[in-house]
Amino acid sequence: MLKSKVDVLLVGGGVMSATLGTMLARLNPSLRIALVERLDAVALESTDGWNNAGTGHAGYCELNYTPQQPDGSVAIARALAINAAFEVSLEFWSTLVEQEALPSPRHFINRTPHASFVWGEDDVAFLRERHAKLSAHHLFEDMEYSEDAETLRAWMPLVMQQRAAGQKLAATQVKYGTDVDFGALTRSMVESLQKQANFELLLNRSVKDLRQLANGRWRVSLSDGEVVDASFVFLGAGGGALPLLQKSGIPESKGYGGFPVSGQWLVCNNPEIAKQHYAKVYGKAPLGAPPMSVPHLDTRIIDGKPALLFGPYAGFTTKFLKRGSFLDLIASVKPDNLKSMLVAGRDNMDLTRYLIGEVLQSHQERMDALRRFFPEAKESEWTLANAGQRVQVIKHGKLEFGTEVVTSQDGSLAALLGASPGASVAVQAMMNIVERCFRERLQDAGWQKRMKEMIPSYGDSLVENADLLRSVRARTLSTLGLS
Template sequence: MSIIIIGAGIMGTTFATLAKELAPNLDIMILERLDNAGAGNSWAFNNAGTGHEANCELNYTPVDGEVISVEKALKIHAQFNVAKQFWAYLVEQGAIKEPTTFINQTKHCTLVSESAIEELKLRFEEMSAHHFFEHMRYSEDFDEIKSWIPFTMEGRPHYEKMAATAIETGTDVNFGALTQQMAEHAVQNLGVNIEYGTHVKRAHRSPTGRWVISADRNGTAVEYRADVLFVGAGGGAFPLLKKSHLPFRNRYAGFPVGGRFLQAPISEEQARQYKAKTYGKAEVGAPPMSVPHLDLRAVDGKYYLLFGPFASFKPLLEKGRGFLDYLGSMRLHDIPGLLNVALRHSHLVRYLISETFKGEKSMFEELERFAPGMSKRFDWKPIEAGQRVQIIKDRDLQMGTEILVSKDKTYGTLLGASPGASVSPEVMLRCLEQMLPTVFTNEEARIKMKRIFPEDDLNTLINDPDRYREIRDAVNKQLGITRQ
């Protein structure tokens, strides 16, 4: 069976690696628009690099009055622990030589001001009662919080009322480095072929039932054929879906959202001093994507602080692609959905427009509110992050991700953005189960599955504390993550 994957980012590369690990006889080719794997949204500074497992993100635990919902947080935490199993397997196999090239232990903290202390306390009480978050700590003591996250507290007056939670075993993940190493392993050891510089223009079914992929490769028109097609091309998945003639294509449209960060290089000593990702609380009425956070980043042996995000509305499918690509992805039947989003989510539209025109002065003022004194302490500069295309489904805006698979299981794609790369192995595993179900009936594949994923059942991880701890501790040891 021949499979073509469009996009050599974290999703497409994970799909290819998993598929070949489980079924070595598959013929797999990846077509990538850029010149390297992981060079798009997966690249280190096109995302915040947080290993999302709901340790510190308030938007994963919405509060309604005195009731807090933790279901989403539990699912994301379980998914990330499935992801860590896959990455630990790659380290064990020597596909990744050193875990610190892509994953580094980084404290995950949440910091709120006086008005949100009760909410954070409620969140802590609910979450720390579950075995996923049993090591979460809570404090309202200024000095203790300062010991956790000194850069965010040093410029604040001692009398200011704050509250914080901390989990020591959080992570910073360089998804670009991870993707590159996976791609090298897939090519050198698994027999995957990657064609770089290949911009796919269209994919359609031939009369024989195979997929025909038309592309431009370094200025030359080329054509590929495959039995199965998976599109993991980020925002580029939308125009290909529209041209696929699949019956569900008309239900979906794309709503692009860009982002910027403030970035500052720091020394190794300063990195040891901070070593945290600190998430705050979004302003009232602001969307989840606006949650401010100050992050330590480890990239290629160097250290940086990242603050943001500062959202923007740019009608682009992907960073480096033009407006005409986005316009070309639109159809007349998409217009009512866009108008509906503009009306029903007018606050989001206004927010994105205001953020788009926010200058450096306003960005630094926001940094000062979050961490007083920080804007003058380091050499900050604004950087552009990646483009995320949110889903408009049945004329309404969706903030999550969705796997779409055709009825005949020959076409699959992933739409949406959050929590994205952090849960890519678990999401791609579910995609494989839908698209290639016969792979999982093979006894050798089932044995290999257990080696890669000792426990991939989310409900077991959520409901069986002993099994979760067993898996967590073994995987964390392999990845160099320890309780301190």
Template sequence: MHCSAATSQHPESSLTTILIINGEDHMTTKAVDVLLVGAGAMSTTLGMLLKQLDPSLKISMVERLDHVARESTDGWNNAGTGHAAYCELNYTPKTADGGVNTSKAFSINAAFEVSLQFWSYLVQQQALPQPEQFINPVPHMSFVWGEDNVQFLRTRYEALSSQPAFADMEYSEDPEVLREWIPLIMQNRKEGEKVAATRVRYGSDVNFGSLARNMVKYLEKQDGFELLLNRTVKDLDQQQDGSWSVELRNEQSGKCEEIDAKFVFLGAGGGALPLLQLSDIPEGKGYGGFPVSGQWLVCRKPEIVNKHLAKVYGTAPIGAPPMSVPHLDTRLLDGETALLFGPFAGFTTKFLKEGSVLDMPRSISLSNLKPMLSVGMKNMDLTRYLISEVRQSHADRVESLRSFFPDAKDEDWELSYAGQRVQIIKKDEHGSGKLEFGTEAITAGDGTLAALLGASPGASTAVPTMINIIEKCFPEQMASEAWQAKMKQMVPSYGHDMVQEPNVLLEVRKQNLDVLKLDS
């Protein structure tokens, strides 16, 4: 143990036992069924799913900050794009024969529809507030210029729109049509410039911070749920019976607390990797993390903001990571409408926005040293790109914005800092390393612990990702008629492959658009 025992800061909780020895308070182990580490989109989603499946479960959620969803989940710390692959060109890479690979786009599109189904269910059950408090309709668009890029977008459109999932996608190279879609972007562009765009009108802007906070608000009203803020996980030890003894430090009192959990989920964003390493499970060996910071240019001037209603994605600069694909977005956050452009990447050794510069050095171990060194040597383009991004001035960033918005003025935009993204580094088949830009769930062989690493599409696919964890870690319960029936009630497409069964996807999409008021 790393700190002395102390009394609970929540004596009212039915989950806590106090033992009096020689006139002093000592905490015995607090026993719960599920411990959720981190109070962001992933943990709150898993908590909601499990409480719906079995209301009797005793669940504790611990968060090192003093508020829920203040790191990457917070509205201003991400782009709020409900990642459905409508506009993100990096989800449809070029192939050697000049075509595009659409497999990732279709899988992400189907995954987002799963999230929408669960949110729709929660709205109908009044477990979430009215949709406009956390999700709003904002068209999703791709916009390119130059002959090669226009050809690529045309090919992408033809490949996607030929399938039912993307049949509503619109395409145009006509400047007059584009002026109707995106007047701000088309204003004063070069005469005769070759441009093209695609549009899906029922794209969305998601306030993931509001979504997570409303989920926790609901959970706190349920018996057997406890939220513990200002708690830092200091150690995890697995006991002989398979349960986990988790040591916490109360950052307000400085005292130590313990929780004994049958199942632990590490959903702490960039902070999940060090916790996974603390667990010492074999499945977590060899993983490393490459942190990338993000910045946005933000405009709040109504005369500019009111001329743009879309999330418009372009093509990534050479050497840029997929998360740095430039986009000009409408954001609707807590009653405020603003425009956001970026992200501008930078290098940091912090794993969290409010983390420590020692996060990355402390994460290096014998098991991941070789993969991390290998990735560093293989990704010099990325390194040079990050250095160039760090050296940019405000004028340089606004100049990049002018590719999208030619009339942009330096004084109309201010710099805002986004949340940290920790890209996954993992061993490849040769024992070397490779850099991953998606999300990955790691589960212990005995199903008692799971962790989520990585970044985009992240929170957009939280529901299918958490369902996958439940299937792996609660296999007996998931096999029961009760859990199967409840899962199908929450997610009507459960048990179907919506990529292979587009009729199912279209049916649930119609319901989602109606309940969440996205097709307006």
């Protein structure tokens, strides 16, 4: 039985592990870091370009981040937090580009306007109020709003085809929205890590067991018989993180459950149509739909090639990973989370019925949904493709739609659970893990200095400091070619 000893073991070869590994390696180049991935390459599950929306989630176009309250007002706090978190990601990537730890920005990020589009009196009134509140804040001061048909036609020509004269329409737009190929980004970060002597990539191996020893270190058994002795373990395996967290046995894992949701896209196979649309146009989610199912007509650049997608169409499966097992959901049910799972199931029957209905949709029904955005869409020019898996967190009997970090009390293990905004806020999430799990080391002046070098806004609030935000944004838009 082989045994290796590392300071940091990253489980899962996605954007979260790659981000944390890159951050820690820069904070302390002497750390011994290993990344274990069960597939034959990194970034093949949720991080792959075809398995996620590719939207740099900043709250510009996603209407579910600004819910309408019973009194008609629009809540913007979550959109502000997500926008600031994405700015932190842009800062980190800018630093890596400047230091040539990442390739040309066009390899992984492209400027793609972010637009929200609605129709009907009520939804237009909602969007108008949303714009008024958001644009009054410095984070969203560049957001444009229009109800003028000619302006909307310039922003989104496909969407405006065959619209009835006099129909009440409205849209907002932020020109420097982004499309991010998180797969390409992750592969580039891992390639950069592989150039360092203290980093090891372990492919085609999965974690079979992990337990904490009396000395506080972790004994992690891999599928090939190798055992890794690690001081710190990060579970960043997407939908596979929950089962591993349960195996760890830490008290903080108790009560957590997971609800898997799958996704599909309609992909345009006519390049001439795809050339006519260059934006991410988001609408309002159908009643009862999960937040990840907000419909959008979406310009993508995946592996350097342009594509036009519409969706996602949600579905239900018992798998926790796209290449997982149909037994994943059943295996995740434990005595400590059974009640929580049952309560969540009882309270979300509408969601379950919605997901079943999505699965049973015909191609014609999916096309009908597309035509609400692109009236002239032809069935022969669109094909269905499977997207990735997401596992929504069930906590204390409540189904959560978001990203959650779980850490052990001693800071020796951390796990990332949940879905959207996911990859877009990877840097903020991993920064939080460093603050929780490497608290003492982060007090060191050297670590503080290096963290500020990576993320210039570190320690300050982009939500509250308008001058800092404008300075940070000017740099990232220029460095990443988004101006």
